[in-house]
Amino acid sequence: MAKFILRRILIAIPMVLVITMLCFMLMSLAPYDAVDAMVDPRMSAETVAAMKDALGYNDPLWMQYLKWLQSLVTGNWGYSITTKAAVADQLAARIPNTIMLVLPAYLFAYVLAIVLGLVAGAHRGSRLDRCIDAIASVGIAVPSFWFAMLLIFVFGYLLKWLPILGMQTIGDGSALDIARHYIMPFVTLTVAFLPDNLRYVRSSTITQSTQDYVTVQRAFGASDAEVMFKHICRNVLIPVITRLGMAMPLLVTGAIITETIFSWPGVGPYFITAIKAMDYPVVMSILVLSSTLVILGNLLADVLCCIVDPRMRQGGGSK
Amino acid sequence: MADTSIFSQGLSRRSFVAAGAAISASAILAQFGMPAVAHAASDTFIYAIAGDPSVSPNPVTTSDRFGLMTLKLVYSPLWDITNEGTKYFLAESHEVSEDGLTYTAHLRQGVTWNDGEPFTADDVVFSYETMRDTEVANGYSDLNYGDDGVVDIQKVDDYTVTFTFPFLNPAGLEALSGEKFMMPKHIYEGVTDFENNDVNGLGIGTGPYKLNEYQIGQYLSFSANESYFGGTPNIPNVVFQIVTNENTGMTAIQTGQVNAWIGTPAQIEQLNPEANNLTVTPYSENRVSYFCMNAKRVTDEKVRKAFFFSLDKKAIADAAVLSEDYYALAYTFLPPANSWATEDVEKYDRDVEKAKQLLSEAGVSNPTLKFAYSADDSLQATAAVMIQEQAAEAGINVELYGMDATAEYQAMKDPDNEYDLYYGGYIMGIDPDKYSPLFLTEGAYNYMHYEAPEVDELFEQGRQQTDEAARREIYNELQAKIADMAVFYPVYSNMRLLVTTANVAGMEEAGLVPIYTFEDMSKLSMTD
Numbered sequence: 001m002a003k004f005i006l007r008r009i010l011i012a013i014p015m016v017l018v019i020t021m022l023c024f025m026l027m028s029l030a031p032y033d034a035v036d037a038m039v040d041p042r043m044s045a046e047t048v049a050a051m052k053d054a055l056g057y058n059d060p061l062w063m064q065y066l067k068w069l070q071s072l073v074t075g076n077w078g079y080s081i082t083t084k085a086a087v088a089d090q091l092a093a094r095i096p097n098t099i100m101l102v103l104p105a106y107l108f109a110y111v112l113a114i115v116l117g118l119v120a121g122a123h124r125g126s127r128l129d130r131c132i133d134a135i136a137s138v139g140i141a142v143p144s145f146w147f148a149m150l151l152i153f154v155f156g157y158l159l160k161w162l163p164i165l166g167m168q169t170i171g172d173g174s175a176l177d178i179a180r181h182y183i184m185p186f187v188t189l190t191v192a193f194l195p196d197n198l199r200y201v202r203s204s205t206i207t208q209s210t211q212d213y214v215t216v217q218r219a220f221g222a223s224d225a226e227v228m229f230k231h232i233c234r235n236v237l238i239p240v241i242t243r244l245g246m247a248m249p250l251l252v253t254g255a256i257i258t259e260t261i262f263s264w265p266g267v268g269p270y271f272i273t274a275i276k277a278m279d280y281p282v283v284m285s286i287l288v289l290s291s292t293l294v295i296l297g298n299l300l301a302d303v304l305c306c307i308v309d310p311r312m313r314q315g316g317g318s319k
Numbered sequence: 320m321a322d323t324s325i326f327s328q329g330l331s332r333r334s335f336v337a338a339g340a341a342i343s344a345s346a347i348l349a350q351f352g353m354p355a356v357a358h359a360a361s362d363t364f365i366y367a368i369a370g371d372p373s374v375s376p377n378p379v380t381t382s383d384r385f386g387l388m389t390l391k392l393v394y395s396p397l398w399d400i401t402n403e404g405t406k407y408f409l410a411e412s413h414e415v416s417e418d419g420l421t422y423t424a425h426l427r428q429g430v431t432w433n434d435g436e437p438f439t440a441d442d443v444v445f446s447y448e449t450m451r452d453t454e455v456a457n458g459y460s461d462l463n464y465g466d467d468g469v470v471d472i473q474k475v476d477d478y479t480v481t482f483t484f485p486f487l488n489p490a491g492l493e494a495l496s497g498e499k500f501m502m503p504k505h506i507y508e509g510v511t512d513f514e515n516n517d518v519n520g521l522g523i524g525t526g527p528y529k530l531n532e533y534q535i536g537q538y539l540s541f542s543a544n545e546s547y548f549g550g551t552p553n554i555p556n557v558v559f560q561i562v563t564n565e566n567t568g569m570t571a572i573q574t575g576q577v578n579a580w581i582g583t584p585a586q587i588e589q590l591n592p593e594a595n596n597l598t599v600t601p602y603s604e605n606r607v608s609y610f611c612m613n614a615k616r617v618t619d620e621k622v623r624k625a626f627f628f629s630l631d632k633k634a635i636a637d638a639a640v641l642s643e644d645y646y647a648l649a650y651t652f653l654p655p656a657n658s659w660a661t662e663d664v665e666k667y668d669r670d671v672e673k674a675k676q677l678l679s680e681a682g683v684s685n686p687t688l689k690f691a692y693s694a695d696d697s698l699q700a701t702a703a704v705m706i707q708e709q710a711a712e713a714g715i716n717v718e719l720y721g722m723d724a725t726a727e728y729q730a731m732k733d734p735d736n737e738y739d740l741y742y743g744g745y746i747m748g749i750d751p752d753k754y755s756p757l758f759l760t761e762g763a764y765n766y767m768h769y770e771a772p773e774v775d776e777l778f779e780q781g782r783q784q785t786d787e788a789a790r791r792e793i794y795n796e797l798q799a800k801i802a803d804m805a806v807f808y809p810v811y812s813n814m815r816l817l818v819t820t821a822n823v824a825g826m827e828e829a830g831l832v833p834i835y836t837f838e839d840m841s842k843l844s845m846t847d
Contacts, residue, residue: 031729047455047460166538263567
């Protein structure tokens with residue numbers, strides 16, 4: 001097991017490097033760079049040239065990339081070209097805000113998906129099942145930004161119950177205040193994360209309930225509850241648990257649109273603004289973070305799968 | 320298959336659980352159902368801005384709009400030049416020497432920095448010298464002309480400073496004004512990196528407000544500077560709230576969560592201001608929205624003139640800006656609100672017959688023009704479509720190429736670009752000489768890529784002439800000449816639309832100006 005994990009991590013490092021090289025190259029192919037995006041005709045050509053020089057834009061591309069890589073490896077995540085803020089500081093401030101939003105929403109949606117999915121699968125064909133399936137389909141079809149705006153319209157504008165901007169009211173950082181700002185983004189994200197897992201669990205349950213071992217157990221006189229909770233559940237939950245691992249990158253980039261709409265100070269708006277401005281230190285840093293999380297997440301999923309499923313531990317069963 | 324529901328025995332249990340959940344949920348919701356989300360108390364003015372300022376707004380390198388708005392609250396310049404004239408801040412008056420080269424500033428006495436230290440000529444000399452000697456400074460090119468020399472700054476006494484230009488610059492007062500904020504020598508002396516240091520956060524300035532807190536991506540909060548030389552500000556607290564999504568901003572102003580917001584004409588229409596108790600105040604940013612021709616590709620002046628004669632300026636403006644209250648038609652490269660602008664030029668009033676005639680004189684039939692514009696700007700997109708429609712009536716085929724704004728500017732700068740005309744907009748200042756980088760043959764921003772020695776000559780004359788009446792004549796001639804060349808077509812000068820809640824007052828006293836919105840926010844007030 002340890003060797004397996006180590007091997008995967010070693011393979012991961014060049015993968016992340018390749019991703020960053022690709023991103024850097026693509027950004028440099030754009031017809032303009034971050035300084036151009038900041039220029040207006042009141043700035044003299046000399047000032048613009050001095051700015052570009054100071055930022056290293058006159059070096060060859062590979063040198064710029066290596067300089068960036070070198071600073072990253074020594075712990076300096078660079079400075080945003082547009083705002084001059086240290087990227088590491090900004091991320092340190094914003095990532096907790098994103099996690100605060102994404103983690104509870106995802107876990108809540110996850111648990112809800114399992115419960116509803118099991119219920120739907122168990123009552124396959126019934127009205128309850130069709131209802132749940134419809135919810136899942138609508139949930140997948142509805143874009144998150146539209147739903148967010150609907151919430152804003154109803155609760156922020158018509159009813160005026162909830163604040164629609166930011167994480168807290170200026171000058172009031174109390175828990176209740178933050179909680180009121182939290183509700184709508186939380187609901188939006190839950191609705192966004194729910195349908196995928198729900199459908200997965202539901203179809204997994206249905207598949208499992210047609211398996212031979214269920215028939216065998218029923219023949220032995222097991223009650224429906226026993227069949228569900230002692231047997232089907234475990235087989236359904238095994239792949240579902242691995243999905244938890246794959247959801248790791250969501251902790252950084254899972255709520256980009258929602259955060260932008262609610263002006264929630266997470267990674268989302270920061271990332272989007274940087275992309276629009278060709279602000280490559282920011283974009284590259286977030287990319288490194290995100291791709292590392294994807295790789296680690298996949299690794300975690302595989303490891304969990306190994307741990308939870310005895311068939312894999314025994315090196316491929318005969319089932 | 321028989322529907323043997325696993326939970327049939329537990330149905331009553333489940334419904335109990337469901338009911339319990341519903342009750343507790345509604346109890347929780349009722350808690351939150353208190354109305355009036357943080358309604359701005361009348362001691363706080365909340366202004367929604369669309370993005371972050373530079374993290375360390377500092378008087379040397381900051382040049383973006385939101386950074387400058389922040390500086391405007393915390394620091395002060397010597398004076399500011401607007402359409403209405405000169406407004407003095409840290410200076411009380413100025414003089415110009417006989418030869419026009421030296422400006423003398425008489426500083427206001429008794430002003431203190433908000434840490435208690437007195438403001439003197441030492442700070443002024445230090446500030447201007449730093450801007451002059453720092454290549455990436457925002458004011459560098461106004462003070463440092465490279466081989467042509469630099470502005471010499473001298474302290475005469477504690478409250479008098481002279482500025483001597485290396486050559487005659489009639490726009491000298493403007494060069495020394497506006498975005499040149501004074502910084503405290505006792506704080507900034509020795510600082511080499513103006514963007515990354517410990518002192519920017521201290522915000523020691525002479526402006527009407529002090530910066531309390533900057534939460535990146537969320538807001539900047541300010542509180543009044545009681546010892547402001549312009550008088551204690553009416554509103555105790557100001558907040559710049561960062562709202563990047565425009566729909567959220569629109570809802571926020573309607574619910575009163577923010578007190579001020581900038582909207583586009585289409586958004587204002589949707590907003591229904593009267594019903595929501597909102598005030599819409601259009602004000603001029605001295606902006607000119609224009610398109611210009613690529614003289615390297617469309618070389619025949621008759622073809623360009625034909626194109627201009629096929630257009631209906633008012634129809635374009637109405638379609639793009641929606642209301643006559645929100646724009647003024649522009650006829651020269653100077654915005655109509657600018658006192659140097661003249662209407663005594665060829666206006667190219669629509670004449671489709673004349674357009675067709677000019678085309679046949681040029682021996683050209685059904686020419687095609689490639690038109691580049693910013694696709695993300697809805698006003699430009701509308702204008703582009705109108706132009707295409709109108710030109711078609713004269714037999715000119717316009718092909719539209721909508722693209723990303725920065726990509727468009729990059730293309731415009733390239734003398735060998737493949738477009739025949741492109742859309743743009745600028746805010747360049749008051750003095751006509753400030754527009755020269757756009758129109759001189761060797762101008763850094765001459766997007767028309769032409770060679771026009773007569774234009775260069777007139778700009779040069781304008782620089783050398785000190786008598787104002789004579790200067791005006793020169794610039795009138797210049798505006799007429801550029802209009803004749805049919806390379807630059809100003810469309811309109813669109814106002815910036817400030818939407819405020821009904822309890823905001825004193826906007827006239829505060830003054831509405833380009834870039835900063837409010838010239839002196841201490842004069843703004845809130846009724847309630």
